[in-house]
Amino acid sequence: MLGFSYSFLARPEIGVDVPLSIELDRSSPVPLYYQLAQAIEAAIRDGELAPGDRFENELALASRLTLSRPTTRRAIQELVDKGLLVRKRGVGTQVVQNPVHRRVELTSLFDDLVRAGQEPTTELLEYHAGIVDEQIAAELNLAKDHEVVTIQRLRCANGEPLAVMTNYLPVELAPEADQLEANGLYQSLRARGVHIRLARQRIGAKPATRTEARLLDEKAGAPLLTMSRTAFDDSGKAVEFGDHCYRASRYYFETTLVDR
Amino acid sequence: MLGFSYSFLARPEIGVDVPLSIELDRSSPVPLYYQLAQAIEAAIRDGELAPGDRFENELALASRLTLSRPTTRRAIQELVDKGLLVRKRGVGTQVVQNPVHRRVELTSLFDDLVRAGQEPTTELLEYHAGIVDEQIAAELNLAKDHEVVTIQRLRCANGEPLAVMTNYLPVELAPEADQLEANGLYQSLRARGVHIRLARQRIGAKPATRTEARLLDEKAGAPLLTMSRTAFDDSGKAVEFGDHCYRASRYYFETTLVDR
DNA sequence: CAGTGGTCTAGACCACTTA
DNA sequence: AAGTGGTCTAGACCACTGA
Structure with missing residues (x-):
């Protein structure tokens, strides 16, 4: 047409x-x-x-x-x-004066890197189902004995580590490990008919644990930028909780605020 | 009426x-x-x-x-x-499921603390006019020899240090030191007829310098949450550039993202 | 199929700024 | 006084969803 x-x-x-x-x-x-x-x-x-x-x-x-x-x-x-x-x-x-940068959007780091022309890779470090912390169950609005899949991944660009990402999903929504590796989390969810419409993010900083430091090629105690996010689908249901740590030297967030 | x-x-x-x-x-x-x-x-x-x-x-x-x-x-x-x-x-x-937190808004840390019922105080560490870094002049869209006022303040709550804030303003807009101490930066600007309508923020993390560590009661190299912001008035002109460092243990940002 | 939100029109009156 | 954006109305048609 x-x-x-x-x-x-x-x-x-x-x-x-x-x-x-x-x-x-x-x-x-x-x-x-x-x-x-x-x-x-x-x-x-x-x-x-x-x-x-x-x-x-x-x-x-x-x-x-x-x-x-x-x-x-x-x-x-x-x-x-x-x-x-x-x-x-x-x-x-x-x-408005000044060149504009992009604003924080509902995208994954993966998308960001693709857009920037870098070649990102993802390594699946952990994938298992089970009972999780009560606090995480609460973020997902689940009963505390509801089974949850825990996913931990390492994101790299140009062979250099960028971020450690831990995600939690109710077991009935979690994509298979191989699909996850192929397509990324959000795309796998979309393929399952889960459309993420809303996310609440908390951005902070913390020192790297020994494990994080090893994965990210930093020293223990080095500053990391942290982002934890709860994502909701188009019926308002919480479908994913993520806890991400970025190397402070390689990553930052941008936002535009408008007073109305 | x-x-x-x-x-x-x-x-x-x-x-x-x-x-x-x-x-x-x-x-x-x-x-x-x-x-x-x-x-x-x-x-x-x-x-x-x-x-x-x-x-x-x-x-x-x-x-x-x-x-x-x-x-x-x-x-x-x-x-x-x-x-x-x-x-x-x-x-x-x-x-939507889940209790809601507030979203990132066009407010100062001062306002946040007042809203949270804490008693914030501010100490003016530095106030002087002069030529500044070319990069900062560029953020404010000024010629590199334009005079700029540099302000550095320490924000505390309950006697504890929270943040070091460095702000840069074109000299013709900068409030006097005493008014700044009494009313805060944004209120002082408003009193001068400057209405901030828009801000672009960049949020990251970095290790504390020795000076920052001393001011914030942290160790050198401790993780700090950083926010640099350029603010624009209602004619789209850049009126303020700020570089703020928050103690990671005491502060974070929250945002809500909507996919449309 | 009925019910929902998404888009679009063609007006109207008002409040605010500048000259 | 003229020009601007801010609000509001009363419709219309369409696309998508679910029973």
């Missing part, structure tokens, strides 16, 4: 606002607000809209693209939430 | 959905979607809506409260973004 697209070209206007050339495909299943947000984001990242530039106001943009105001507004709001635009009532919308 | 309010009481219905009793004040300046979101959030936190409960669908809720669907929808969306509700198309809306 091929969509056809409307094209709106930049008009050679004289004015403060930069008119973007934006293409929308109205027959695409991709929502219009999303297409628009992507197009604006691309314009910012490509430098077509420079930091500090005033942005075309939403009514003008809407009428220029033959969109309704709410749809246009939603696209702009996406970028405000991402930290790319800033709005002030009665004034207008501007592009 | 006193508003009068409509009251919608729970009807003794037999059904899976729990009808909330929600009051909206239509003459209040507080937006209706926000009032509604607050009311639902309160119902969840008070246990009126239990984890896993099915939530009333948005059309029913809208007509019950005499609200339009978009307004109702926006309220629900706020809570989905906060990680309290989960929606699935064709199915419905449910309350």
